[in-house]
Structures are given as C-alpha cells and as structure tokens.
Amino acid sequence: MGNSSSARTREAPEIRMLRQRYVLVAAASAALVISVVLAVTNIMNWNSMTNSLDMIVEQIVAEGGELSVDEAGAASLAVSIDEGTLDDDEELDPAAPIEVPYSIRYFTVTLDEAGEAVGANTDHVVSVSRAQALALGEQAAASHARHGYLNDFRYAVTRVNGERTAVFLSARGEVASYWSFFASSLTAGVLGLCLVVGLAIPLARRAVAPLVESQAAQRRFVTDASHEIRTPLAVILSTADVIELEQGESPWLDAIRKQVARLDDLAGKLVFLSRNDEGGLSMPLGRVDLVELVHERLHHAEARIAHAGVECRLELPARAAVRGDRERLAQLLDLLIDNALRHGDASQPWLLAIEAPAESDRVRFQMRNAADSLTAGLHDELFERFYRADAARSSEGGHGIGLAVARAIVSAHQGDIQAVSDDGASLRVAVWLPAWQDADGEGEGGR
Known part of the structure; x- marks a missing residue:
C-alpha cells in the first residue's frame, strides 16, 4: 500500500x-x-x-x-x-x-x-x-x-x-505627488504579481493532479500487465518443448520460441521503464571498466555482427573506469549494439570510441554507424517510446523502446545520452557517464 x-x-x-x-x-x-x-x-x-x-x-x-x-x-x-x-x-x-x-x-x-x-x-x-x-x-x-x-x-x-x-x-x-503615485502603483503591481504567482503554484498542482493520477495508473497497469504476460509465455514455451519432444523439431516451434522471446523481452523492458518512472530503480554503483565491458559485449554479439557483415573499428584507451552498475551498463551496450544491427547499414564500418580525459569527471562513449533516412542534427525523437522511423517495419524489427531503455539507464547513472547525425548518412550515439573517483578524489581516466 x-x-x-x-x-x-x-x-x-x-x-x-x-x-x-x-x-x-x-x-x-x-x-x-x-x-x-x-x-x-x-x-x-x-x-x-x-x-x-x-x-x-x-x-x-x-x-x-x-x-x-x-x-x-x-x-x-x-x-x-x-x-x-x-x-x-x-x-x-x-x-x-x-x-x-x-x-x-x-x-x-x-x-x-x-x-x-x-x-x-x-x-x-x-x-x-x-x-x-x-x-x-x-x-x-x-x-x-x-x-x-x-x-x-x-x-x-x-x-x-x-x-x-x-x-x-x-x-x-x-x-513629487506623481512620483509618489508611481512608486505606490509599482509596489502594488509587484505585490499583485507575487499574489498571482502564489495562487498559481497550488492551482498548477491541482491542474496537473489528474495527469499525475492517470500516469500513475498507466505505470501500474504496465507493470501488472507485464508480469501477467510472462505467465502464459512460460506456459507457451513449456507446451512447445512438449510438442518438440513428441513430434520432433519444427520451424514452427522455432518461430513460436522466437516470438515468445520477443514478448518476454518487451515485458521486461516495460517493467524496467515503469520502475524507472516511479523512481524505484535502485542499482548498486561501483567501479566498472568500460573498455573491458565493451570488449565483453562485442564478443557476446560477435556471431550477430559477423552475420551482418559489419566491420568494427575501435578507438579505446587502455582502461576507462566509470561509476555504475555493471549489469545495467552491459544492458546499455547490448541495446546500442542491437539498435545498430537492426537499423544500421553494413556498408560502412562501425566506430566505437571512448574518451576519458584525466582532468575530466566524466567518460564519453560513442558509437557511430551508417544509417539511412536521417537528417543532419539532433535526433531526440529516437529516445521516445515505441518510436518507429519505418512504419512498415517487419516483425523481425525491434519494439521501438530499446533507446528509451538506454536513456533510462544513463539517467539512472546521472549521465547524458545524445543521438546525432553529423552528415545525414550516419548516426552517432554519445553517452557521458560519471568517471570513477579514487579514495583521494582523483579519477583513473584513461591511464
């Protein structure tokens, strides 16, 4: 309660x-x-x-x-x-x-x-x-x-x-009488403005109260529905396993498992976003070597990257320690890699770069890949939930909330994330994360 x-x-x-x-x-x-x-x-x-x-x-x-x-x-x-x-x-x-x-x-x-x-x-x-x-x-x-x-x-x-x-x-x-009246009227005007602001603050709270209630109800519904969805999904997977044992492997069963996995992934992301909106997303923050984590997640996605025929160029320092939750940062990198695989163009190599200046209190990670149908400039709309640049996207595409989850993870780390197209033919996603500070208050940077 x-x-x-x-x-x-x-x-x-x-x-x-x-x-x-x-x-x-x-x-x-x-x-x-x-x-x-x-x-x-x-x-x-x-x-x-x-x-x-x-x-x-x-x-x-x-x-x-x-x-x-x-x-x-x-x-x-x-x-x-x-x-x-x-x-x-x-x-x-x-x-x-x-x-x-x-x-x-x-x-x-x-x-x-x-x-x-x-x-x-x-x-x-x-x-x-x-x-x-x-x-x-x-x-x-x-x-x-x-x-x-x-x-x-x-x-x-x-x-x-x-x-x-x-x-x-x-x-x-x-x-003298005129200026006395002027000062009095000016004082009355300032007091009147203060009164209006004083009344506007509680009235604004009352005006947005229905929106707050509605948004809270939506978050509760998303959380509850996501949990409820996972129960029948588990039943479907169990049923598919039983059918496979009785009748053998089938492409239809593979399609069922794939769609169930997509729905389970969607439910998990929705629950994550809902908890983040409620402010209940707590993470154990510690020292994370971002360079090591990038190598780990690239190795994890190596088969998919090779299948897509993408060449990766790395510009990484020896190490770059950040203050964060390793599991969530791994999820962040997976989301960025997945987004590039789904919506990028393999005609040009990826660029993954990390900058960790010793004198800075933040570490910047950026990923650049070729992309079509973009205009030069900022693209904050890519972080909107269920945003789809291509309305005719096939069922093999994503849900449109991957980058929204990425932004939530970065915000939970008190960082910043930005999507920019420098030339209209590529997309660069830049992430700023707080650098890890040693006990003496100095960051490790890229040493």
Missing part, C-alpha cells in the same frame, strides 16, 4: 515541467497585464499633471506675465489678508480664481531673439535667485522646445506683451 500511494502521488519529470510552465505562463501573463495597466495609468497621470500645469502657464501668459485676482474680490481679499481672516458676512465668488496668485510660484525671463536672457521677474518665487532665473531662461531657449521641464519647473517659451519670454511655473509639489 505504501508503494502504491507513493507511485500515485509522484510526479514524472514531464509533469513537473508542465506544472512549472503553467506557473511561468501565469506569471508572464500577469506581469504583462500589470505592466500595461501601470504604464497606461502613469502615462495618463503624467499627461494630466502636465496639462494642468500648462493651463496655469497659459493663464500667466494671457495676463501678461503677472497673475491678478478677480476685480470683484481682489480688494476685499487683500484687505482680509492684511487684517486677518475673512469676516463672517463676507462671501467670495467660488468661480473666481482669486486663490491662484497666492497658491503658485512662478517667474518669468525675458529673452532676446538670440536666446540670451536680458531680464527676469522673480517677485513671485522665493527659492530662485535672479541669476538662477536668467540661467534657466537661457537653457529653455537653447532647448528650442515650446514646453518642457527644467529642474522643478514647467516652462513655456512664448511671447508676452510682444517680447520673447520664458515663463517658469514651480511644479515641485505636482512632480
């Missing part, structure tokens, strides 16, 4: 990748939407602030560079300010802009046609001296812009009373 629950809840690497992509897509989408909303909002806020400032600047220009209060309230307001607060019976027209001259700070600079400052009026500002005003006026003229920002001022270069004049309006409060 414990193993069943573990298998049911464990995520395969592709499911984990799917869940991560779900979170990334949700985060990217949220980031895009939040960025657009923040950009539009802050641009609109900036334009609104700028338009409001320009309206006041235009009012200053319209009044000849000097803001004045409305005639109906100017005198009484001036008296009220001088004497104290407004009397209770005094009423001011709310539509009259009488507060404007007392709520803004501005100055004007008179310019000649060459852009030189010839005069300045700083009566309505305290923080700017006459010299500073003249310098700002010349900067505004040099920019050749009708409107703009300099320091904390919004300016307009225009004509006032027939003279070229730069009108500067203090925008310190408005600009």
